[in-house]
Amino acid sequence: MSVLVNKNSKVIVQGFTGSEGSFHASQMIEYGTNVVGGVTPGKGGTTHLDCPVFNTVQEAVNQVKADTSIIFVPPAFAADAIMEAADAGIKVIICITEGIPVKDMVIAKEYIKGKDCRLIGPNCPGVITPEETKVGIMPGFVFKKGKVGVVSKSGTLTYEAADQVVKAGMGVSTAIGIGGDPIIGTSTKEAVELLMNDPETEAIVMIGEIGGTYEADAARWIQANGNKKPVVGFIAGQTAPAGRRMGHAGAIIGGKDDTAAAKMKIMRECGLYVVESPAEIGAMVAKVLGGKVSA
Amino acid sequence: MNLHEYQAKQVLKSFGVAIQEGIVAENPNQAHAAAIKLKDQFGSDFVVVKAQIHAGGRGKGTIMGKEQRGVAVAKNADKAKEIASNILGGTLVTIQTGPKGKLVSKVLIAQDVYYPGSSQTKEFYMSVMLDRTVSKNVIIYSTEGGMDIEHVAETTPHLIHKEHVDPRVGLQAFQARKIAFNLGLSGEAHKQMVKFVQALYKAYESTDSAMFEINPVLKTSDDKIIAVDAKVSLDDNGLVRHPDYAALRDTSEEDPTEVEAGEHNLNYVKLDGNVGCMVNGAGLAMATMDIIKLSGGEPANFLDVGGGANATTVEAGFRIILKDPNVKAILINIFGGIVRCDRVAQGVVDAYNNIGNIPVPIIVRLQGTNAAEAKKLIDESGLKVYSAIQLKEAAELVRKVLG
Numbered sequence: 001m002s003v004l005v006n007k008n009s010k011v012i013v014q015g016f017t018g019s020e021g022s023f024h025a026s027q028m029i030e031y032g033t034n035v036v037g038g039v040t041p042g043k044g045g046t047t048h049l050d051c052p053v054f055n056t057v058q059e060a061v062n063q064v065k066a067d068t069s070i071i072f073v074p075p076a077f078a079a080d081a082i083m084e085a086a087d088a089g090i091k092v093i094i095c096i097t098e099g100i101p102v103k104d105m106v107i108a109k110e111y112i113k114g115k116d117c118r119l120i121g122p123n124c125p126g127v128i129t130p131e132e133t134k135v136g137i138m139p140g141f142v143f144k145k146g147k148v149g150v151v152s153k154s155g156t157l158t159y160e161a162a163d164q165v166v167k168a169g170m171g172v173s174t175a176i177g178i179g180g181d182p183i184i185g186t187s188t189k190e191a192v193e194l195l196m197n198d199p200e201t202e203a204i205v206m207i208g209e210i211g212g213t214y215e216a217d218a219a220r221w222i223q224a225n226g227n228k229k230p231v232v233g234f235i236a237g238q239t240a241p242a243g244r245r246m247g248h249a250g251a252i253i254g255g256k257d258d259t260a261a262a263k264m265k266i267m268r269e270c271g272l273y274v275v276e277s278p279a280e281i282g283a284m285v286a287k288v289l290g291g292k293v294s295a
Numbered sequence: 296m297n298l299h300e301y302q303a304k305q306v307l308k309s310f311g312v313a314i315q316e317g318i319v320a321e322n323p324n325q326a327h328a329a330a331i332k333l334k335d336q337f338g339s340d341f342v343v344v345k346a347q348i349h350a351g352g353r354g355k356g357t358i359m360g361k362e363q364r365g366v367a368v369a370k371n372a373d374k375a376k377e378i379a380s381n382i383l384g385g386t387l388v389t390i391q392t393g394p395k396g397k398l399v400s401k402v403l404i405a406q407d408v409y410y411p412g413s414s415q416t417k418e419f420y421m422s423v424m425l426d427r428t429v430s431k432n433v434i435i436y437s438t439e440g441g442m443d444i445e446h447v448a449e450t451t452p453h454l455i456h457k458e459h460v461d462p463r464v465g466l467q468a469f470q471a472r473k474i475a476f477n478l479g480l481s482g483e484a485h486k487q488m489v490k491f492v493q494a495l496y497k498a499y500e501s502t503d504s505a506m507f508e509i510n511p512v513l514k515t516s517d518d519k520i521i522a523v524d525a526k527v528s529l530d531d532n533g534l535v536r537h538p539d540y541a542a543l544r545d546t547s548e549e550d551p552t553e554v555e556a557g558e559h560n561l562n563y564v565k566l567d568g569n570v571g572c573m574v575n576g577a578g579l580a581m582a583t584m585d586i587i588k589l590s591g592g593e594p595a596n597f598l599d600v601g602g603g604a605n606a607t608t609v610e611a612g613f614r615i616i617l618k619d620p621n622v623k624a625i626l627i628n629i630f631g632g633i634v635r636c637d638r639v640a641q642g643v644v645d646a647y648n649n650i651g652n653i654p655v656p657i658i659v660r661l662q663g664t665n666a667a668e669a670k671k672l673i674d675e676s677g678l679k680v681y682s683a684i685q686l687k688e689a690a691e692l693v694r695k696v697l698g
Contacts, residue, residue, distance in 0.1 A: 278586060
């Protein structure tokens with residue numbers, strides 16, 4: 001079991017023939033992801049990386065039964081690509097694009113509300129269910145199959161956490177990179193909820209950063225639902241100054257409630273296993289799971 | 296991207312938002328001429344001289360070494376000239392600038408809007424921003440204008456109102472009316488406030504803004520509603536659609552090293568610590584800063600070199616970090632995914648050799664694709680570079696070099 005994506009996911013790539021889309025599509029195919037085609041308006045009917053190219057997402061859904069999409073479309077057109085995927089009936093939409101104007105995302109987020117789909121990202125590394133499918137840009141070899149779910153706002157920090165988990169002798173069920181923008185499709189709490197309900201996930205690593213209330217919301221939900229599985233938490237940016245944007249568009253301390261210290265305090269109070277140092281994530285997961293998990 | 300008050304007001308005015316009028320001056324003579332011109336236009340001898348810097352608290356801030364506030368009323372053109380000569384070229388220290396303050400190179404000579412008339416003047420607060428919790432824009436407003444809104448929020452939260460805007464239909468007329476009623480207005484002032492709110496929101500949407508803060512919004516004694524101050528922050532991701540606004544950027548307001556880093560496509564934020572760092576990915580970069588702190592140092596910067604860490608970006612990163620004299624050590628932390636660690640390691644060696652003697656110890660932590668080869672390459676380079684693979688080892692090395 002896993003969440004969001006598995007070996008049966010039929011994946012299309014929006015922005016298929018561009019340089020980013022091409023590179024990562026070939027990496028995904030190499031990993032074993034079932035890429036059934038791609039979309040580049042105006043190039044429909046051609047073939048790219050041995051896969052059919054379609055003009056619209058609707059064509060891809062109709063002809064190759066795509067149910068998952070990964071978006072590499074440039075920022076100015078990416079919100080449109082999200083809405084096109086939702087309209088065509090894609091169930092899991094993963095938007096990698098960084099730099100989408102907030103104004104566009106306000107509209108796209110509203111548009112997909114009530115539609116039968118889930119948006120991950122934008123500005124995220126994607127989702128991986130190790131040894132089944134990779135719908136993202138992460139280095140696949142870092143992730144070994146196992147029972148620890150990972151939820152993170154950050155790309156390389158997700159790889160870091162997965163690597164520590166694997167080096168500590170465990171593995172990953174599904175890793176979800178939710179993205180570092182102020183508006184994202186799936187919140188920390190929603191991603192944690194998916195993993196809580198996944199029978200094969202036995203522990204969860206939740207990595208956040210300064211800015212916004214997602215981690216605090218997730219922590220409160222975890223506690224309200226009885227701390228069913230141990231959650232190891234880390235918040236990046238304990239040393240970040242207030243009011244400065246730290247790389248990610250959403251990583252900015254706006255008040256006294258969205259500092260790393262404030263978030264970590266709430267997480268601790270809600271019964272999460274919070275680590276001060278990002279170097280301790282793997283060790284803490286091993287500790288909370290004790291000898292419980294073998295793979 | 297932040298705008299100066301004088302720029303922000305012109306942008307707002309172009310969308311029909313009523314503003315306190317003014318003229319920018321770069322020297323005392325221009326300030327004098329501006330005050331005369333405003334007198335001709337509005338009939339009052341009084342003007343306000345306002346320092347133009349990207350920081351709040353100007354009215355309470357003072358010019359370093361002088362008894363001069365950053366915002367001051369002048370009773371005539373000669374006085375405006377005198378105040379302008381005190382402010383221009385001076386360093387204004389406010390609660391938001393920190394003790395170093397900011398150099399003032401422009402002042403706004405603004406019309407006096409607190410003239411007496413048939414009714415009392417009244418100040419309000421209004422801002423427009425994204426409410427991240429609901430992914431919708433929100434207009435925040437209060438009857439308590441002209442003061443520190445965070446203080447109002449803490450002491451009298453019931454005096455702060457919020458009006459969310461439905462992205463599907465935009466701001467509706469009833470919402471603007473509700474805001475005007477909640478602000479206690481009636482008659483002509485009410486009508487003007489409705490117009491003000493609608494124009495303000497239209498400006499926010501049309502400019503791809505990230506934040507508007509108008510404090511105060513003033514009801515004049517003759518029932519006009521105008522923006523007396525204006526803080527406008529544009530969404531950096533939207534600037535590509537607005538080259539005219541992008542051209543308003545004032546790089547003299549930014550840290551010169553940050554501007555230079557931007558030219559190399561490096562995301563750099565200057566901090567006050569003693570250990571520089573260079574990392575791929577924003578989240579890992581923040582985490583690396585935290586590691587530095589936990590190892591007994593203080594981060595000197597945030598620096599995300601992005602996905603394509605190579606010899607050119609590493610060298611640019613080194614040069615930028617080394618401009619900071621406080622840096623006593625540098626930690627490079629790269630998690631190589633698509634990027635191969637041995638290539639990054641070669642980049643570090645090449646950059647080191649190109650720069651020549653780097654006077655501070657360097658710790659390179661390379662993990663991921665080809666990490667072992669990378670460590671070997673660093674260890675055999677003969678350079679004064681410590682290598683690590685595990686994050687924990689890197690943390691211990693930071694502690695060691697700081698002694």
